[in-house]
Amino acid sequence: MASNNLRNLPVLGKLWQQIEAMPPPVTEDSLLLRILVQLLVIVGIVATDVAVEEVQNLWAVPVSIVGATWSWYRRRDRNVAVKFCIAIGMLVALFAFFTRLVQELNDTRLVLAQLLIQLQVLHSFDLPRRKDLGYSMVIGLILLGVAGTVSQTLTFGPLLLLFLALAIPTLVLDYRSRLGLDSGENTKPKVEGKVKNRNWSLFAATLSPKYFAGLLVVIVGLGLTIFAFLPRLPGYQLRTFPVSAPIEYQGEFDSRSILNPGYVRGGNQQGTGGGSGRNPDSGPGEVDSTFITVSTSGSIKICGVK
Numbered sequence: 001m002a003s004n005n006l007r008n009l010p011v012l013g014k015l016w017q018q019i020e021a022m023p024p025p026v027t028e029d030s031l032l033l034r035i036l037v038q039l040l041v042i043v044g045i046v047a048t049d050v051a052v053e054e055v056q057n058l059w060a061v062p063v064s065i066v067g068a069t070w071s072w073y074r075r076r077d078r079n080v081a082v083k084f085c086i087a088i089g090m091l092v093a094l095f096a097f098f099t100r101l102v103q104e105l106n107d108t109r110l111v112l113a114q115l116l117i118q119l120q121v122l123h124s125f126d127l128p129r130r131k132d133l134g135y136s137m138v139i140g141l142i143l144l145g146v147a148g149t150v151s152q153t154l155t156f157g158p159l160l161l162l163f164l165a166l167a168i169p170t171l172v173l174d175y176r177s178r179l180g181l182d183s184g185e186n187t188k189p190k191v192e193g194k195v196k197n198r199n200w201s202l203f204a205a206t207l208s209p210k211y212f213a214g215l216l217v218v219i220v221g222l223g224l225t226i227f228a229f230l231p232r233l234p235g236y237q238l239r240t241f242p243v244s245a246p247i248e249y250q251g252e253f254d255s256r257s258i259l260n261p262g263y264v265r266g267g268n269q270q271g272t273g274g275g276s277g278r279n280p281d282s283g284p285g286e287v288d289s290t291f292i293t294v295s296t297s298g299s300i301k302i303c304g305v306k
Contacts, residue, residue: 044143051151067124
């Protein structure tokens with residue numbers, strides 16, 4: 001009913017006819033490849049939330065699974081109405097992206113990640129071709145890269161290894177699909193027995209646990225070697241002031257009132273302030289160890305440079 005209403009619109013009528021007149025796309029019938037691509041996207045989405053330590057995009061995981069399932073069963077249909085709805089949804093997502101971009105100009109990485117996740121969710125409802133699956137793989141890789149730049153803990157490491165473990169068989173299946181080789185999912189030995197068995201044997205040998213584990217070790221080792229010898233160029237670095245170890249404080253400490261013996265209030269010197277500044281002749285002086293006290297979680301740290 002909705003498709004008929006869209007078809008009767010004067011602006012979309014001719015465009016609808018042109019889309020229907022186009023030849024049907026060559027569909028990708030490898031279910032295993034589709035599952036692995038979906039897992040790559042899920043790992044990318046989860047890695048983004050793990051990096052920011054907030055649950056922001058977890059809703060996209062079940063929705064993208066529903067879209068990928070819909071796309072599998074409707075992969076041989078034209079789905080013109082779905083394509084129009086996806087296009088409208090992408091325009092709305094783009095408008096929301098520019099709105100958030102104006103508000104967060106200091107760091108646009110998470111805003112870009114949210115846009116890619118929204119586009120992937122919409123895109124998952126129309127994945128008939130292998131090229132469409134390739135777009136999803138690229139989005140998953142970009143999300144993983146964004147998570148790597150945002151993450152500040154080692155929690156990101158297992159997700160990176162999981163993504164790599166999923167990417168290797170995915171690339172193997174994608175390459176076999178490009179060559180036009182059967183992955184062995186829909187084998188019919190009675191029809192083409194020898195050829196099918198040979199293709200399935202080659203496929204099973206390619207993704208055997210022994211070969212897969214060896215390839216994973218080689219890739220991880222090569223990556224760590226390149227990372228070890230990669231030059232570290234000096235860039236924007238934040239440096240903190242030197243502080244002492246935490247000092248236990250007896251009694252209740254009010255962090256709202258920090259007493260500084262060297263601080264002058266209203267012209268009255270409240271402390272000795274025994275530190276001295278830089279002298280052109282003798283160089284930098286020494287700062288009094290009691291000059292600055294900072295409260296940290298109920299304890300006290302002394303900040304000073306000698």
